[in-house]
Amino acid sequence: MPWYLYLALKQLFPTGRFPFFTAISVMGVALGVMVLTIVTSVMGGFGYEIRRMIVETEGEVTIKPRVLLEDAPATLAIVRRIPGVAAASPYAKGPVMVMSQGIPAFPIFRGLDLDSVNSVTNLARFVSPAGAIDQLDDDAVILSAQLAQTLGVRLGDTVEIYSPLLIEKLKSDEVFLPRQFRVVGQLYVGHQQLDSSMVYGTLRAAQEIYGLGRRVHGINLRLAPGAGEEAVVARINAALPADQRAYLWMESWADFLWVLNLEKSINFFLLLFIVIIAAFSVMSSLLISVVRKTREIGLLGALGASPRQVALCFCAQAFVIGVTGTGLGLALGFGILAVRNEIVHGLTNLLQRQQTLQQFYQFADLPAHTLPRDLVVTTVAAIVISTLAGLLPAWRAAKLKPVEALRGE
């Protein structure tokens, strides 16, 4: 080990003494990194949960026609042959009015093709009672949990569903009666929007409500695991007729994800100031150390140390503080993330605000998903900033002339 690294470590962790100054400097960096890790992970968790929610309820890719898909079987035949496509399921969806005992609600009705829906989505995982999906028929629906609660509907009850076509019919003075549906299950995904405003029924029922005949609104696709999402979408689009297009899950959420990402970047930027402030404290304690050790620095020069090596000795100290602080910060951050739900639940129980939190944050549990990219950016930023804090002390130390440093008697 070069002497300057050896001395740097010894000055940070002196023999037989608790490294008080080092501990404080390291703690500052660690706190910054901890907060950055937690915040980017939770923000990343929202993005990840949204992806999971979309993919598990609609698949990764959706094919949409300009207006209506006239010949769904033809498109299905095309896409099922494309490598990377694991399964496909046509759907129809749109807003409806649901009435139960005089209470109206305006959810989205989503018609599922019962033969293929389970190969594209994981809806079956979110419904209760288990197997409710298989009990769907053209006169049965599954309501999202909060919708059922709002309407006061229980399993086996009947609801009336009004189609928007009602208005057209009224114009031509036709009588149009709402359709009666049996409620065979509830759906709970853990996402506020899906849990409050969805009705799942069969594709045929949806086609009837919307007067589609055999036409559908689109096709959901599930991709083979490990298939490059963008590449598959490109292949599908190359094979599809001009009036149909395949969209990756994030495209329909592009604005939301963009805002989420912006929010994450702003948070990252603001919280990075904790690390920057910590770096200032590293800098000031190293500057004090340079002043305190002026004569020893002079002595090192007299022993043949070059100014560059003296500078490296102080830069190395800042670097070691940065690395140690970052390591500790990551450990603390992941430690807290591991018990985040206990913390949040404890807090909301204490404040009696469990409901409020769910309503405003979409998710029942605090999601967390750490992107490797965020981790790398946090780590590199923290270490670089800490090391930069060593530059000024290093420069001061290197500038000391041994003669002058030694004269201070």
Next chain:
Amino acid sequence: MSDFILTARGLAKTYQSGDRKIGVLRNVELEVSAGESVSIRGESGSGKSTLLNLLAGLDTPDAGTLSWAGTPVAMGEATRRRADFLGMVFQSFYLIPEIDAFQNVLMAARIRRAPGPAEKARARDLLARVGLAERASHLPSQLSGGERQRVAVARALMNSPRLLLADEPTGNLDEQTGDSVIELLLDLCRESGTSLVLVTHNLAHAAKTRRSLFLHEGVLRPVATGPRPVG
């Protein structure tokens, strides 16, 4: 060619203090041959430390030339050559407080290259030689002044330098301790054939070196000699 370990010719140094110029060294001539010991005395402020720093290549003279072992010293390369060529001992011991006595001695070797078993053995031998074998793992703060200066002497000799420059090494020590440090310094230099330039106020210490010089008004002059010990 000369066998001189150190040759200084016409060294001059002036300090600028505000708008006042202080001519400290005017014309210093000094030759030190291999294994020779030389003492320099002079009034406080006469420029003894200034001269030692010039000889060590830590500072640049305004005029004059300096050679180490016959090779002229250019300021740019002095730092690199210093670790191999010379050792220094100061009035204040300048030990590094975070590391123990052994590591302080070894530090001189570290600055040249990563120390191996040979260097470690030598550091241990030197500590034993200065009577501190038992204190090797003690921090400077756990040692007395005399013991610290012994560690500093061991450190100065760590790289087997050809020349040792000592600037009032007993200035911070009581008389008895000082005497024993000087004895040790002279013995070690004699044993290893290291040349010594010793700056001191103490006449008795000066008398133990082979040659005594006096720095006055910027010039080094021999002291009128009586009978001298060989050394």
